[in-house]
Amino acid sequence: MENEGAKKSIKERTKTKHKEKQPKEAKESSNKQVAELFSHLEIAKGANASLASRDIHPAVLVIGLQFADFKICGANARCIATLTAFKKVIQDYKTPEGTTLSRHLPTHLSPQISYLVNSRPMSVGMGNAIRHLKLEISTMDIDLADDDAKLLLCGKIDNFIRDRITVADRVIVSYGLQKIQDGDVILTYARSSVVQALLLEAHAKGIQFKVIIVDSRPRLEGKGLLRCLVDAGISCTYAFLHAVGFVLKDVSKVFLGAHAFMSNGALYSRVGTAMVAMMAKEKNIPVIVCCETYKFAEKVQLDSFVMNEQGNPDEMVNISTTSTPKAGLLDGWLHKPDLKLLNLLYDLTPSKYITTVITEVGMIPCTSVPVILREYKQV
Structure with a gap:
């Protein structure tokens, strides 16, 4: 009996030692989940090419890694990269015996899509583009030869990129030029x-205006826009989000981009957009949003918590605006039991704060989003 008791105590001590050997950071990070209010939000799991299935095409592997590292970001860039990769998947696809391309190809695309979703949650525009591609596959003639079917699908993908993104942006720019005057x-x-394309085109047309770029951490996307506009010779001012109330006193118009538009007219865009739009509206400054119609969603969203994406909280630790990291108050946050970080990537702007939306079908109010969606369904 004494021996059995001794064995049990040895086992217990061994288990305790094993537990102690577990990395502290792993334990601490597992306890760092923010309030349950945000527990349902999507978090990018990251792309791991070594663990990917053999069915994943190399082109999809590459863009998955680029999505995870934010080397490709922005709704348009991600959508174009995804469709271009799927073109290569289709070109290299071989229909198994005993089935047809239109029946089996969606099954072959499913793991490719899952891999991209695991790399980073899918944008609304990407989801709409993929649904469009699946619809085109399902409506193809079942007796069509594989080579002809592949050629047809690749042409459909090219047409979607051209009509809904490339040409759509040119039309939006042409409409947007009507809203910019000298002295703005x-x-x-x-x-x-x-x-960015609109501002560059307005400058090329000889319109005299100034630009104030408001930016925010941690991504500091505005720095890239600032560099591009200054290189083109446009007079720019650069400020952070907390100074927006100060810089608005000189502003005549606000132009914003969009990640998506909900069917209730709410704008879903990078976090901080809602603050800019609401403060501009408070000062009676027109808020103009440029958005392609392929980003319109049938969903209704009332706040930023129902659907959103969580970024890596470690991105908020670096307080430096240069490439050299600089420790701040958040440094070592994993070791502080009472500190949790939430890095939301998007927010929602209610329709009442938006003056007009410029799309490829014209300038419309936010309330016309469901009308556009209905029209595209009937085509």
């Missing part, structure tokens, strides 16, 4: 590819 002081937040 334009404020924009972070970096939107279509807003």
Whole structure:
């Protein structure tokens, strides 16, 4: 009996030692989940090429890693990269015996999509583009030869990129030029590819205006826009989000980009957008949003907590605005039991704070988003 008791105590001590050997950071990070209010939000698991299935195409592996590292960011850039990779998947695809391309190809695309979702949660535009591709596959003639079917699908992908993104952006820029006059002081937040194209085109047309770029940590996307506009010869002012109330006194118009538009007219965009729009509206400054219609979602969203994406909380630790890290008050946050970090990537702006939306189908109020969605369904 004494021997059995001794054995039990040895086992217990061994278990305790094993527990002690577990890295402290792993324990601490597991206890760092923020309040349950945010527990349902999507967190990027990261792309791991070594653990990926053999079914994952190399082109998808590459963009998955780039999505996870934010080397490709922005709704348009991510959507174009995804569709371009799927073109390569389709071109290299071989239909198994006993089935047809239109029946089996969606099954082959599923692990590719899952890998991208695990790399980083899918944007609304990407989801719409993938649904469009699946619809095109399902409506193809079942007797069509594989080579012809692949050629047809690749053409459909090219048409979607051209019509819904590339040409759409050009049309939005042409409409947006009507809203910029000489002497304007334009404020924009972070970096939107279509807003950037609009400002560059307005400058090329000889319109005299100034730009105030408002930016925020941790991504500091506005620095890239600032560099691009200054290189083009546009007069710019750069400020952080906490100074937006001060810089708004000189602003005549606010131009914003969009990640998505909900069917209730709410704007879903990078975090900080809602603050800029609400403060501008308070001062009776027009808030103009540039958004392609492929980013319109049928969902209804009333706040930023129902659907959002959590970024890496470690990104908030570095307080330096240069490439050299600089420790701040958040440094070592994992070892502080009462400190938890929440890095939300997007927020929601109610429709009442938005003056107009510029799309490729024209300038519309936010309330027309469901009308556009209905029209596209009927086509």
